[in-house]
Structure formats: structure tokens, C-alpha cells
Amino acid sequence: MKTVMLEENKRLxxxxxxxxxxxxxxxxxxxxxYAKKAxxxxxxxxxxxxxRGRLLSEQFLHCYGSHPYHEGKxxxxxxxxxxxxxxxxxxxxxxxxTLEMFAAQVSMMxxxxxxxxxxxxxxxxxxxxxxxxxxxxAMLLDILPSxxxxxxxTHLCDPSAKLAEFASAKYNRPEFVLDVPYGAWSRQEGEGGxxxxxxAIDYVAEQLVGMAAFISEVTGAKLELEKLIEAVRNSNExxxxxxxxxxLAYYSDRPLLRGxxxxxxxxxxxxxxxxxxxxxxxxxxxxxxxxxxxxxxxPSTRPRIxxxxxxxxxxxxxxxxxEERADIVGSIVNYCYWDELDAGDPxxxxxxxxxxxxxxxxxxxxxxxxxxxxxxxxxxxxxYPKSCRHFxxxxxxxxxxxxxxxxxxxxxxxxxxxxxxxxxxxVKTRIDRFLKELCTASPEGVRKS
Amino acid sequence: MSRPRIAxxxxxxxxxxxxxAGLVPYGIREDSGKGxxxxxxxxxxxxxxxxxxxxxxxxxxxxFQGAVIAHSCECMRRLFDAWSHxxxxxDGQWVHLLDVPxxxxxxxxxxxxxxxxxxxxxVKRRFGDYPEERLVEAIGRRxxxxxxxxxxxxxxxxxPPGIRGSEFARLLHVVLTRPPEESLEKxxxxxxxxxxxxxxxxxxxxxxxxxxxSVHIHELIESAGGEVVLEHACNGMRFGxxxxxxxxxxxxxxxxxxxxxxxxxxxxxxxxxxxxxxLRSLVREYRLDGVIYCAMKFCSNxxxxxxxxxxxxxxxxxxxxxxxxxxxxxxxxxxxxFVKRLRRRKVS
Numbered sequence: 001m002k003t004v005m006l007e008e009n010k011r012l013x014x015x016x017x018x019x020x021x022x023x024x025x026x027x028x029x030x031x032x033x034y035a036k037k038a039x040x041x042x043x044x045x046x047x048x049x050x051x052r053g054r055l056l057s058e059q060f061l062h063c064y065g066s067h068p069y070h071e072g073k074x075x076x077x078x079x080x081x082x083x084x085x086x087x088x089x090x091x092x093x094x095x096x097x098t099l100e101m102f103a104a105q106v107s108m109m110x111x112x113x114x115x116x117x118x119x120x121x122x123x124x125x126x127x128x129x130x131x132x133x134x135x136x137x138a139m140l141l142d143i144l145p146s147x148x149x150x151x152x153x154t155h156l157c158d159p160s161a162k163l164a165e166f167a168s169a170k171y172n173r174p175e176f177v178l179d180v181p182y183g184a185w186s187r188q189e190g191e192g193g194x195x196x197x198x199x200a201i202d203y204v205a206e207q208l209v210g211m212a213a214f215i216s217e218v219t220g221a222k223l224e225l226e227k228l229i230e231a232v233r234n235s236n237e238x239x240x241x242x243x244x245x246x247x248l249a250y251y252s253d254r255p256l257l258r259g260x261x262x263x264x265x266x267x268x269x270x271x272x273x274x275x276x277x278x279x280x281x282x283x284x285x286x287x288x289x290x291x292x293x294x295x296x297x298x299p300s301t302r303p304r305i306x307x308x309x310x311x312x313x314x315x316x317x318x319x320x321x322x323e324e325r326a327d328i329v330g331s332i333v334n335y336c337y338w339d340e341l342d343a344g345d346p347x348x349x350x351x352x353x354x355x356x357x358x359x360x361x362x363x364x365x366x367x368x369x370x371x372x373x374x375x376x377x378x379x380x381x382x383x384y385p386k387s388c389r390h391f392x393x394x395x396x397x398x399x400x401x402x403x404x405x406x407x408x409x410x411x412x413x414x415x416x417x418x419x420x421x422x423x424x425x426x427v428k429t430r431i432d433r434f435l436k437e438l439c440t441a442s443p444e445g446v447r448k449s
Numbered sequence: 450m451s452r453p454r455i456a457x458x459x460x461x462x463x464x465x466x467x468x469x470a471g472l473v474p475y476g477i478r479e480d481s482g483k484g485x486x487x488x489x490x491x492x493x494x495x496x497x498x499x500x501x502x503x504x505x506x507x508x509x510x511x512x513f514q515g516a517v518i519a520h521s522c523e524c525m526r527r528l529f530d531a532w533s534h535x536x537x538x539x540d541g542q543w544v545h546l547l548d549v550p551x552x553x554x555x556x557x558x559x560x561x562x563x564x565x566x567x568x569x570x571x572v573k574r575r576f577g578d579y580p581e582e583r584l585v586e587a588i589g590r591r592x593x594x595x596x597x598x599x600x601x602x603x604x605x606x607x608x609p610p611g612i613r614g615s616e617f618a619r620l621l622h623v624v625l626t627r628p629p630e631e632s633l634e635k636x637x638x639x640x641x642x643x644x645x646x647x648x649x650x651x652x653x654x655x656x657x658x659x660x661x662x663s664v665h666i667h668e669l670i671e672s673a674g675g676e677v678v679l680e681h682a683c684n685g686m687r688f689g690x691x692x693x694x695x696x697x698x699x700x701x702x703x704x705x706x707x708x709x710x711x712x713x714x715x716x717x718x719x720x721x722x723x724x725x726x727x728l729r730s731l732v733r734e735y736r737l738d739g740v741i742y743c744a745m746k747f748c749s750n751x752x753x754x755x756x757x758x759x760x761x762x763x764x765x766x767x768x769x770x771x772x773x774x775x776x777x778x779x780x781x782x783x784x785x786x787f788v789k790r791l792r793r794r795k796v797s
Contacts, residue, residue: 123759125744125752125772127493136756154551154717158523161551161717162753169757177718179557182520182548196567203560210556362546363530386493389523389749393494397534 002220006148010065010074013145017064020143024109035061036068048285049261055277063097063145076219079147079167080271081160083357084178085350087235087274088212091228092221096271097145099163103134107313107417115141116418129387130418132159139170147173149218151211155180155360156390176214178207184355185365204351231274232343232350241282242267243336249289250330253299256292259328260319263307266333300327303438306374307331308382309391314419318427325435332370363394367401376406379438385415410434453576456510458501459519460688461549463703466569468587468629470576475513476625477501478684479663481775482509489531495747496774497661498524502531515543515575517568521715522750545571552718553708561704588693588703590629595689597636598624602686604643605678606735608650611643614677615667621684651676653791654736658682659743660751663777666743675788679735687711714750725761732764739791740768767791
């Protein structure tokens with residue numbers, strides 16, 4: 001039965017690939033020729049962001065079984081929600097496919113509205129998260145690679161979990177739900193102290209063991225513990241390079257990276273944790289930052305910005321406008337909040353990182369955690385989609401709390417995927433005022449420390 | 450001296466923990482607040498949560514000695530943050546956040562039991578210790594209450610129903626807000642009347658599916674000639690649980706009973722899937738002619754579930770979505786037209 005299902009999905013994905021290309025006005029032949037050329041450039045010659053793009057592109061092509069240099073090569077495809085850890089997926093030889101990333105991709109291609117409208121015409125409410133709606137529209141258009149298994153975590157995003165439920169019914173594929181306790185950081189400060197936190201980690205770790213068994217049952221893939229340990233080691237090595245790069249870039253007196261590009265690493269939610277290539281990506285990123293630091297130049301006097309959440313993926317001038325006037329020196333999605341994972345206890349290690357996501361804890365605690373690592377005087381710009389209850393509803397309270405730590409914050413109401421309500425001129429006024437505030441906060445610009 | 454009242458918001462809150470402490474659990478539902486609050490949470494939060502916060506800020510909840518907020522969804526999580534945020538709300542009123550799993554299995558029940566224990570400890574610390582027997586008594590009382598409520602609800606399976614939908618909604622409001630012993634007395638009275646009730650068959654039989662729903666919707670349906678015979682809602686059959694097995698640890702048993710109750714759209718995995726199957730049985734048992742799906746605006750779970758609900762709603766009865774907010778104000782013409790359609794369908 002498993003083999004029949006896997007074979008049927010492989011066949012379907014070929015058709016879906018054609019449909020996806022047609023959705024962009026491309027033929028398979030034209031795309032193959034383009035992809036072959038794009039993928040022929042040696043990996044070593046690429047910059048860190050290009051390596052990331054290459055890895056994600058290749059994974060995307062593998063999901064459809066359409067990698068031009070690996071004809072006939074096929075992996076079982078695991079759909080995952082944005083915060084589902086990926087080490088187990090790699091250790092079991094599956095290829096991750098993240099619905100929210102696809103939504104960002106169609107937005108970059110300028111094709112999100114077609115997906116959004118398809119979803120809205122089919123019962124997805126207009127005020128639902130646009131990442132979710134775009135992915136739902138793509139499902140309805142049948143341009144996504146059919147999943148062999150669906151893996152969903154409950155943390156942060158309610159609509160994403162509901163979408164996975166819809167996908168499970170639509171594709172008739174079983175879904176595994178990883179239930180993640182809320183507020184793990186607060187748990188360790190409660191009455192029960194560290195044992196309360198360990199209880200939450202145990203709960204998630206046991207589920208992750210169950211998830212591996214579930215994947216085996218559904219796809220026939222087997223988990224070899226050595227491979228999981230290797231994936232965790234990859235994550236550790238990559239995490240070390242990420243953290244070193246963050247530190248060097250953030251504490252420099254001048255910008256060492258282009259913040260608007262760097263935030264696309266989106267390390268907190270990326271599907272590449274556990275992949276060997278990620279080590280090289282973050283090592284390259286560090287080396288690029290290090291090389292920039294070696295060049296002598298004057299310190300920057302422009303306002304320093306820490307970015308919160310993601311960016312608009314459709315064509316727009318928001319980030320260019322900000323970077324003409326300020327330095328984006330860090331982003332919260334790249335914050336390496338976890339300690340080294342214990343490779344000797346890989347399920348608990350992954351569970352620990354999962355439950356300790358600082359975004360999934362009560363606001364007071366969350367702000368306190370971020371305030372530990374953000375320099376006083378730096379301004380925070382949060383681009384919160386209005387359709388995101390989790391982040392948007394916290395915006396006002398966060399702004400007030402961050403200010404008590406000497407961290408001015410601006411919340412921009414926007415949308416990462418849906419450009420139908422985009423109004424840059426309104427946003428521009430608010431940005432101008434905020435940057436002016438940062439510049440006048442201290443005689444030397446924003447520098448206080 | 451009146452007993453302290455504790456506000457609660459979500460039906461996954463084990464009220465027995467409060468009962469046992471001699472507190473009066475007060476369920477906040479469609480009467481959540483005086484107006485909507487847009488300043489702290491912004492207008493992307495659902496109107497239930499916004500109105501709860503509005504009431505809190507306006508002082509309408511000063512009559513409560515505390516609140517327990519279940520972490521049931523994104524908006525509730527923000528209600529907890531806002532409850533003690535800033536000068537206006539930071540009044541020291543006791544508040545406890547109860548994390549509730551989203552799936553039902555052995556592991557999640559154990560985990561939920563530990564969370565309930567934490568909730569119980571917090572209540573005891575604040576309002577005084579109580580022996581375990583008091584919890585067992587409280588569970589027994591709620592068992593009796595929900596059994597009687599279920600009996601009255603099932604009287605609505607008959608045609609005509611034993612009690613009209615709007616009357617049942619008002620009765621439920623009493624049960625949601627009064628101490629269980631008072632509610633039991635009230636239910637006993639109604640049970641006698643319900644048994645005695647006879648009458649003519651009325652119009653199409655409907656179920657309302659939604660979150661906290663307003664009696665306003667019942668009244669609209671009834672005035673259009675329809676009959677609400679079931680509510681799959683926070684103030685409907687999702688309020689209540691099955692009998693608690695007191696053989697083992699009562700907290701563990703409570704956790705299992707609450708996770709097993711008819712699922713809210715927040716629930717995922719196997720319990721969500723079986724909940725859909727149970728809906729099909731309800732259509733048969735209550736001889737439904739139609740379903741009105743009240744999707745509260747900005748509720749990700751209700752709105753997110755609708756496409757699946759619709760897709761799986763091959764139950765042989767029409768389903769209509771009505772977007773609304775906590776006030777229950779919907780376009781009356783839409784409801785009237787739907788009931789009219791059901792009436793024609795029933796006749797033919």
C-alpha cells in the first residue's frame with residue numbers, strides 16, 4: 001500500500017510541476033534549460049545568501065522530482081508547518097516542503113494574488129493569514145507537490161495548523177500534530193522551576209519519537225539514530241557560525257551586512273536545520289561579515305535598526321527606503337536563542353529548542369528575553385501582518401514594554417504576501433518620524449552604549 | 450457573605466477546581482463586555498477577546514476576584530498579556546493562564562493533568578487550601594449537572610423539541626454563571642416542564658455551529674419560522690464533558706474528560722477528525738434540516754475550519770456560513786432566506 005501511494009504521489013508531482021510552471025507562464029523545457037544553467041555555477045563560488053537560495057531551490061525541485069541534474073531521483077515529501085523542526089525529516093531521508101515558504105515565493109513571483117483569490121473564492125476568509133491563504137489557493141489550484149506525509153506543529157500559528165488539517169483531508173494523507181506547550185520560558189520561572197520546563201520538553205520529545213514512528217509507518221522510511229545525531233551535529237555547527245556572525249555584525253560600529261537581505265536567512269523558522277549544507281551557508285556568512293569588518297572605514301552615525309518578524313515579499317520599496325536612511329543591524333528571526341543541542345540525546349535536544357522559541361511565550365517574558373540581547377538605543381521596526389493575531393495583536397503592548405528598556409519600537413501594519421492593501425506613502429510618514437526620533441534620542445545619533 | 454467569583458472564558462477550563470475552592474466560576478460569553486476595545490489589542494483580534502478586554506478596562510469585571518484564561522487560541526494568549534498590561538489593567542487582580550493541549554491522547558492527557566495541577570495549586574495559594582475530597586465532590590456535582598443538562602438537550606431531539614432554542618440558551622446562561630448547586634435546582638425545575646411540554650411541530654430544525662454565540666441568532670431564526678435544536682458552541686454542547694472516571698487520579702481523569710468533550714475548532718489531529726464524524730451523527734440524531742455556521746470575524750480557528758467543514762459537510766443538509774461578531778448581529782435577510790429555503794426543502 002505504501003509503495004502504491006508513494007508511486008502515485010510521484011506521478012502526481014510530475015503533473016503538478018507542469019501545472020506550477022504553467023501558472024507562471026513557463027514550459028518544462030524552458031525551465032529545465034534555465035535551471036540547468038543556474039545550477040551549474042559551482043557552489044564554492046556562491047555567496048552565503050546565494051548558497052541558501054541554491055539549497056532551497058534544489059530542495060524545491062526535488063519535492064517535485066524535477067531536479068534537472070537528478071532526473072529520476074525522488075524523495076518522500078514531508079509537508080511541514082513553519083516551526084516544525086527538521087532534523088528528523090533529514091535523518092529519515094525525506095524532503096521538507098514548507099507551505100509558508102511557498103507563499104512567500106509566489107509573492108516574490110508576483111503571483112500571490114491569484115492564489116489568494118482562489119482561496120477566498122473557496123471559503124477562506126479574507127482576514128485569515130495571507131501565508132496560509134496563498135498556500136491554500138495553491139492547493140486548490142493543485143500546483144503544490146502532493147505530500148507523502150504532513151507534519152504540523154501547534155506553536156505560534158493557529159491558521160497554519162488548520163490549513164494542515166485541510167490539506168490532510170484534501171490529499172487524503174495522514175497528519176502528525178506536534179503539540180507544543182506555551183510559555184516554556186515562563187515555566188522555568190514558576191513555582192516548579194526547571195522541572196516544569198523539563199516536563200514540557202519531555203512531552204515534546206516523546207511526541208517527536210512518536211513522529212519518527214509515524215513517518216516510518218506512513219512512508220516506510222526508517223530512522224537511524226546515527227543519522228539523527230549527525231543532523232543535530234550539523235545544526236550545532238551551523239548554529240555556532242550563525243551566532244558568531246550575528247555577534248560580529250551586531251556589535252560592530254558600522255554595518256557589516258545588508259540587513260534586508262540577511263533577514264531572509266530567517267534562521268528561527270527555516271527548513272534547513274539538520275542539512276549539512278547549512279553549515280557552509282552560515283560559515284560563508286560569517287566569513288563575509290569578517291571580511292567586511294577587516295575593511296577600515298568610519299563608524300556609521302545612522303540609526304541602528306533591529307528588524308522584527310519578516311518582510312513584504314512582493315515588489316515594494318519599504319526596505320530600500322529604510323536602508324537609505326538607517327542600518328538594519330540585526331533581525332529577530334535570525335536570533336540564535338538556543339544553547340548547543342545535546343547530540344547524545346537528540347530527541348530531547350530538538351524538543352528543547354522547539355519549546356524554547358521565545359516568540360511562543362507570554363509577552364512580558366518575550367520582551368525581556370529580546371531586551372537582553374538588543375542594545376539600548378537601537379530601534380526596533382516590526383513588520384506585523386494585520387492578519388497575524390499572534391504578532392499583530394501584541395504590537396501595541398510590545399511597543400510600550402520595549403520602551404521601558406530604552407528600545408523604541410515602530411510597528412508597521414502590513415502584509416508579507418498580499419500587496420492588495422499596500423500603501424507605502426502612509427508607512428513612509430511613520431518611518432520618517434520614527435527615524436527622526438532615533439536620531440534625536442542622543443547627541444550622537446542613537447548610540448548610547 | 451457572597452462567595453468570590455472567578456471569570457473564565459473557555460470551555461476547556463476545569464471548573465471543578467474552582468468549585469472545590471468554594472469559588473463561583475462565572476462564564477464570560479456573549480455578554481462579554483460593554484463595548485469593543487481596539488486600542489491595546491488592535492482590531493485584528495476577535496471581537497470576543499476585544500470585548501472581554503474592554504470590559505476589564507472599563508471596570509465591569511471588578512466584581513470578579515480573579516480570572517482564569519485558558520490558552521485556547523492566539524487571541525486568548527493576547528488577552529492574558531493584556532489582562533495585566535499597563536497602568537489601567539495592572540490592578541493586581543488574580544489571573545491564571547492555563548495551557549491546554551490541542552490534541553487528545555495519553556501523553557496530552559498526562560500533560561494537561563499536570564497543567565491542571567498547577568492551576569489547582571495557584572487557586573489554593575490564592576484562595577486557601579482544600580482537601581482532595583472537596584474536588585471529588587465538586588466533580589460529582591458537575592457530573593450530575595451536565596447529565597441533567599444533556600437530558601434537557603436531548604429532549605430537543607423530538608419534534609417539536611422539548612424546549613425552544615432561545616429558552617435553552619437563556620437557561621444555559623444561568624448554568625454558566627451560577628454556582629453548580631443553584632444551577633442544578635434550576636435545571637430540575639426546567640426538566641419537569643420539558644417533560645410536560647407538548648405542542649405542534651414547528652419549522653425547519655437547525656444547528657448553530659460557532660464560538661460563543663448570542664441568543665440574538667436564535668431569536669432571528671425563530672422569528673423566521675425556524676427552530677434551533679442544537680448549538681455546537683462554547684455556550685452549547687461544547688460546555689460540559691462526559692462523566693469523570695474517579696477510579697484513579699481525579700486530575701488525570703478530569704484532563705481526559707475535558708479533552709474528550711465535543712471538540713472546539715482549536716482542536717487538531719484525531720480528536721478534530723472524530724469531531725467531524727460526530728457532527729454527522731448529530732445531523733441524524735437531532736433530525737437537522739440545516740446548519741448555520743457562525744464564523745466569528747478574526748477567529749482563525751473558526752474561519753480556518755470553515756473550508757473543511759464545508760467540504761466534509763456531505764450530510765445531506767444545507768450549511769450556511771454567517772459571519773458575525775460577539776454581538777451576534779448578522780444580516781436578518783440572510784437568515785430569513787436560509788430558513789425559507791429549508792422550509793421549502795422540507796415540504797418538498
